[in-house]
Amino acid sequence: MIRDRLRYHAPADVETACRILGDSPSAAVIGGGTIAVPRLGRGELRADDIVHLSRAGLAEVVLSEGELRIGSMVTYAGLLATPGIEQLNPLLCTVARGITGGDQIRNQGTLGGSICHANPASDVPTALVALRARLVLHSIEGEREVPAGEFLRGGFQADIRPGEILTHILVRPVDRSGYHKFKLSESSWPIVTAAATLTHDRQCHVVLGGVEPVPVRIDLSQIVGTESTIRELVAATVRPTWSDALAPAEYRHLISGEIAARAVAQLGGV
């Protein structure tokens, strides 16, 4: 159970949510709850006020001018239920289908919550950096847009200022994509993740997660697309700087080339 004598708020809009955040001596924002609620229980997250975004109108996916605008409360299941999403963004669909924890977590967890938690081992940071997603952050002072690659500052560190709320994730389509994650059991967090993208102007990149504190982007456009070349380039580029309970940094570094090659292979004849 949660020890803090917290007060629960489910504001009906983002402005009210930001005002509660600004007025509280210590407030925490909750999205799907799959990360924040257990952290509250363990006392890792302390709060006088909980601002739950469930009723703030952020659970929609909208397509406008070729860009997907994903509300920060869209769950993995909500994303997968969006008509046409498989064609619009197969990479995010692969990630959503493969989230650890079963349909329950897909019904509860959100893409927005995952990127804010900034766990290097998570799927979402890798995918959003690979897609060059932009994040919309709202506060009483207004709105700002941050590229996903800059939003992630370090392991478990995201660029959210006091009083700010992530409201939307903006994603443009890529021509082709591939995603591979490596884990040793069904209920495990990923150890290393890789997302490969090929854009309409033939730029080919792979982004690796779980190897360094933030996802690493590697440009493959100039190299001949043989898997051995990809492995060597990746191994020479990423640095072994992230460890967690599942695997030491050296192990992550060692397998990073292979995981990258598996994601790139899904692009099919680059």
Next chain:
Amino acid sequence: MSKLDSQDVPGRRITVTVNGVERRAWCADRTLLAHFVREQLALPGTHVGCMNGDCGACTVIVDGAIVKSCLQLAAAADGAEITTVEGLGEPGNLHPVQEAFWAEDGFQCGFCLPGHLLVALKLAEQQGDPSEEEIRAALAGNLCRCTGYQSIVAAVQRAIRQTEGT
């Protein structure tokens, strides 16, 4: 009033429809849905295992979707429709999904059973013909520490067969 909290902490009265019956009860704002169901609503069939969203023993159905009730605050469920394991059947009048688990020995110690039953119920309601691989994928959010997975998969297969045409 709950054993877990007195009314001197921030709280509210919420209304939920549980297993078809409207219930109105007080909850502290910090109360997890799992504890609310067990304590305030006196429905202890929902089990609290890991408190981390890993084990799935606390699975309930909220507004048609299976969720892990240890990851949700009860206050967020105000107005929701909830199904717990008590909503399936009772001794002497088991639900077909429960009959299937009984027939296939789909539980050993029984701790994970309420979660498995509700996941099986959702799967059976989908009216499809899932492969064993798809059934195992659907059960990925529920752990059985006795590791009785083969019987559980057999029970879900039987539950799907028994639910067809009902």
